[in-house]
Amino acid sequence: MTEHASAPAVEKQDLQEALDHDGPEPMLATVFARLAVELHDAEGVEDTVDTVVQFALQAEACTYAGVMLTGLGGWEIGAVTDPLVTQIYQEQIDAGDGPLVAALTNGTTVYVADVATETRWAAWSARVTAYGVGSVLHVPMWAADQLIGVLSLYNGLPDAFSADDEAIAHILARHASVAVAAARDGETMTAAVDARKLVGQAMGILMERFDLDEARAFQILKRYSQDTNTKLRDVAQHLIDTRKLPQ
Structure with a gap:
């Protein structure tokens, strides 16, 4: 196995500079090219989604991050940056309700700007507010016409995610989708x-x-x-x- 030098960690400042720059496309391309190197070096699906959530934790306005994957066997927790995300995920799966379930079922972005005042999922809102979560962003991960999973970002404050944060999350989700699909193909071939x-x-x-x-x-x-x-x-x-x- 060939060893590759680790790509430098991507910080939120790098992304903000890219978004504030007069010509953001080249700078954003550079930032995500560094992520692409890390994803290329990842070994298998588990390592790939772990790279994604760690990138999100560094680059986004989030306290916690997670990836829920879809597959023939149903929904599966791919990676989390904190056990609390696992708990929030599992409670929604067990209840069959919540913003994560909506994102997975509909394949659409779900943003809860203020968890405490959210009315669409009252029971979920009460639980997650008690956990100290203020805002949540779920972004679908599509590869071609297949929903690969959902990228989830959590912050302790309400209204924590800006339009720029959501734009970055969508780009990250696209990179993640392609990388996970490729990793799955690789694991299938290996098997x-x-x-x-x-x-x-x-x-x-x-x-x-x-x-x-x-x-x-x-x-x-x-x-x-x-x-x-x-x-x-x-x-x-x-x-x-x-x-x-x-x-």
Whole structure:
């Protein structure tokens, strides 16, 4: 594995200078290019979303940050900068209600400027106000037509997020979406390669033990997979570990 030098941390001052500059596009491009390097160096989805929330914590007007991911298995907490975010996330998932749920369900940005006076989600508002949260910003993470997740920013003060903060959050969410999608593809490819290696090793065991050719050894593994309703790679792993086929 090739090691890369860590990119310098991106501070909120860098982004504010870019937004205040007469020509913000080149400066913003430079700032987010540095983030792109960090995301490129991230290993897997977990490392990628952790990079995103740490960037948000440095660059945005937030006290806490988090990423909730979507997938075939439902919603999954990807990364948080504080256990409180996990608690706020989980309570909304359990209740099936709240601004996070709205952002995930509709794929839209949800900004709660003043949590204490929020009326759309009264029960959520009361709980989160008690936790010391004053404002919340949820930004959807889209990759092509697929909702990858939601980036969440929390601040202890009301009205903490400006239009500039929201603009930066949307750019960050786009970078995060692409990076998470790429990381997922990479993990899928790695899992596929690993599965092929396991199956090949298991086939070798059968070929040696029973003097079979490759086609026959594969058919045996496939039949056991179907008969036991077990994934082919798990049948292979079982044979490698126990030298026996599953019953």
